Amino acid sequence: MAERTDAEHNAKMAKIKVARDRIVEGKTQEKGLLIVHTGNGKGKTSAALGMVVRAIGHGMKVGVIQFVKGAWETGEKPVFDRFADLIEFKPMGEGFTWDTQDRARDVAVAREAWDEVKRMIADPSYAMVVADELNIVLRYDYLPLDEVLAVLAAKPADTHVIVTGRNAPQALIDMADLVTEMTLVKHPFREQGVKAQKGIEF
Amino acid sequence: MAERTDAEHNAKMAKIKVARDRIVEGKTQEKGLLIVHTGNGKGKTSAALGMVVRAIGHGMKVGVIQFVKGAWETGEKPVFDRFADLIEFKPMGEGFTWDTQDRARDVAVAREAWDEVKRMIADPSYAMVVADELNIVLRYDYLPLDEVLAVLAAKPADTHVIVTGRNAPQALIDMADLVTEMTLVKHPFREQGVKAQKGIEF
Numbered sequence: 001m002a003e004r005t006d007a008e009h010n011a012k013m014a015k016i017k018v019a020r021d022r023i024v025e026g027k028t029q030e031k032g033l034l035i036v037h038t039g040n041g042k043g044k045t046s047a048a049l050g051m052v053v054r055a056i057g058h059g060m061k062v063g064v065i066q067f068v069k070g071a072w073e074t075g076e077k078p079v080f081d082r083f084a085d086l087i088e089f090k091p092m093g094e095g096f097t098w099d100t101q102d103r104a105r106d107v108a109v110a111r112e113a114w115d116e117v118k119r120m121i122a123d124p125s126y127a128m129v130v131a132d133e134l135n136i137v138l139r140y141d142y143l144p145l146d147e148v149l150a151v152l153a154a155k156p157a158d159t160h161v162i163v164t165g166r167n168a169p170q171a172l173i174d175m176a177d178l179v180t181e182m183t184l185v186k187h188p189f190r191e192q193g194v195k196a197q198k199g200i201e202f
Numbered sequence: 203m204a205e206r207t208d209a210e211h212n213a214k215m216a217k218i219k220v221a222r223d224r225i226v227e228g229k230t231q232e233k234g235l236l237i238v239h240t241g242n243g244k245g246k247t248s249a250a251l252g253m254v255v256r257a258i259g260h261g262m263k264v265g266v267i268q269f270v271k272g273a274w275e276t277g278e279k280p281v282f283d284r285f286a287d288l289i290e291f292k293p294m295g296e297g298f299t300w301d302t303q304d305r306a307r308d309v310a311v312a313r314e315a316w317d318e319v320k321r322m323i324a325d326p327s328y329a330m331v332v333a334d335e336l337n338i339v340l341r342y343d344y345l346p347l348d349e350v351l352a353v354l355a356a357k358p359a360d361t362h363v364i365v366t367g368r369n370a371p372q373a374l375i376d377m378a379d380l381v382t383e384m385t386l387v388k389h390p391f392r393e394q395g396v397k398a399q400k401g402i403e404f
Contacts, residue, residue, distance in 0.1 A: 037245060041382040046252030047245035053255055054248075054277025075256025082284060179387035180243040186381035 032127075032159040033177040034152055038135060038168035041182035048130050048162045049076055055160075056086040060127035063120035067113050067165075068133040069093035088126075090116055093133070110142035121155050128160040135165025135172070145169055234329075234361040235379040236354055240337060240370035243384035250332050250364045251278055257362070258288040262329035265322035269315050269367075270335040271295035290328075292318055295335070312344035323357050330362040337367025337374070347371055 035051075037044035048064075055062050064080075069091045080089045092113035096106050114137075120129045137143055149171055155161055163172065173179050237253075239246035250266075257264050266282075271293045282291045294315035298308050316339075322331045339345055351373055357363055365374065375381050 036387075038387075039385070041384075042380065043239060043245060043249035043252075043382045043384065046249035046256075047384075048248075048252065049255050050245075050248030050251030050278075053251050053281050057277035057280040075259035076252075078259040079255050079281075079285070083281070173387065176388060178244065178389055180245045181385040181387050182245065182249075183241070183383040183385055185238075185240075185375065185383050186378060 031177075032155065032157055032161070034155070034175060035160065035162045036135075036168050036172060036176040036179045037162065037164045037182060038166055038173075038179070039181035039183050040166055041184040042187070043182045044164040044166070045132055047180070047182075048132060048164050051160075051162060052087070052128065052130060055128045056083050059086065061086055061088075061125055062128040062130070063088045063116075063126045064090065064130040064132065065113050065117050065120070066091040066132045067093050067110065067137045068096060088120070092116065106140075107142050110137045113137075114143050114148070118151055121151060121159060121161060124156045124159065126159060128162065130162045131164070133165040134163045135168045137165075138169055138172075139165075139167045145171065148172075149175060233379075234357065234359055234363070236357070236377060237362065237364045238337075238370050238374060238378045238381045239364065239366045239384060240368055240375075240381070241383035241385050242368055243386040244389070245384045246366040246368070247334055249382070249384075250334060250366050253362075253364060254289070254330065254332060257330045258285050261288070263288055263290075263327055264330040264332070265290045265318075265328045266292065266332040266334065267315050267319050267322070268293040268334045269295050269312065269339045270298060290322070294318065308342075309344050312339045315339075316345050316350070320353055323353060323361060323363060326358045326361065328361060330364065332364045332366070335367040336365045337370045339367075340371055340374075341367075341369045347373065350374075351377060 037047055052062050052064060064087065066089075077089065080087045090113075092109065095109040095112075098106065114134075117129060117131045117134070120126045134143075134148070138145055138148065152161060152163075152172075152175060163176075168179070239249055254264050254266060266289065268291075279291065282289045292315075294311065297311040297314075300308065316336075319331060319333045319336070322328045336345075336350070340347055340350060354363060354365075354374075354377060365378075370381070
């Protein structure tokens with residue numbers, strides 16, 4: 001491993017300190033952010049949940065709407081139940097059929113979930129609103145993108161809104177304050193299908 | 203926006219279902235995973251916290267060691283305090299000076315934190331151990347990489363270990379089961395420094 005000089009190390013640490021101070025400084029402005037977690041990797045919803053935990057830890061009221069209910073997203077429920085005064089958690093995606101024969105029903109489910117998001121965003125008592133997997137619903141045109149963007153653009157200045165899901169529309173990325181792409185580098189269930197490569201790689 | 207045919211839509215949905223079933227199936231094996239969150243974007247620690255929330259929601263015991271204490275990582279404390287029976291949360295990074303004049307002290311702080319991680323990994327009662335920002339400590343050679351890899355390689359089969367921080371060593375990525383890179387697409391505090399571009403971009 002390459003040796004780093006003290007000067008290099010100090011310069012790097014000074015940079016980190018400046019960046020941190022700037023973030024802390026920014027935080028005192030308490031500007032509500034529009035945050036997008038997208039990409040094909042894991043962690044989009046997990047990172048939103050982590051932010052929810054921090055928010056409720058600060059006593060902020062949070063609304064979470066799950067547009068698509070995943071089988072592996074049940075663990076947080078018992079935790080949220082203990083903070084029922086601060087979290088309104090609504091898994092709205094159970095009704096999805098993903099059946100194109102009954103597309104009208106899925107559009108109705110998406111609409112119902114979106115109406116909840118709109119209500120929470122319009123209510124300034126919510127400091128943070130999470131629209132989990134909204135990007136997937138937009139991807140399938142179950143909601144009009146223009147309407148979604150208009151609501152997000154008109155959100156109260158102090159409200160944080162977090163939108164998750166792969167394939168975030170470019171217009172949403174353009175509007176957002178903070179966008180992170182979770183990139184899949186390595187996945188255990190992927191690897192199962194390509195076990196032979198293990199003998200090649202190491 | 204391009205129209206998708208029913209056939210395309212159904213094929214996509216069938217793929218998603220297969221992928222989900224495979225993940226659920228994999229989960230029943232209950233193999234403990236070595237998970238790495240790296241990259242220059244936000245969400246590495248947040249995603250780990252989200253996983254912690256799910257784990258405690260399932261009644262699993264979790265240990266969290268923070269190698270580097272960030273000013274913005276205080277919100278989770280009050281939440282964790284309510285689950286004191288399931289979470290052992292240790293912010294160990296307060297002692298870091300990042301002062302190369304006193305590198306020995308920082309090495310000692312890193313060692314103390316690592317000893318805690320080692321203890322938790324060795325204790326099978328912990329179902330999940332989070333080594334938050336361990337990658338940064340490795341980056342500065344405050345701990346011997348070989349020792350860290352040896353401990354991770356010898357972890358109990360059922361234990362999940364999550365390592366976060368930018369600049370994950372390649373050898374750690376090679377060893378890990380699941381690696382996600384959080385990529386910075388857009389950052390509000392970055393944007394503050396380049397405000398002029400706003401008039402150009404939109």
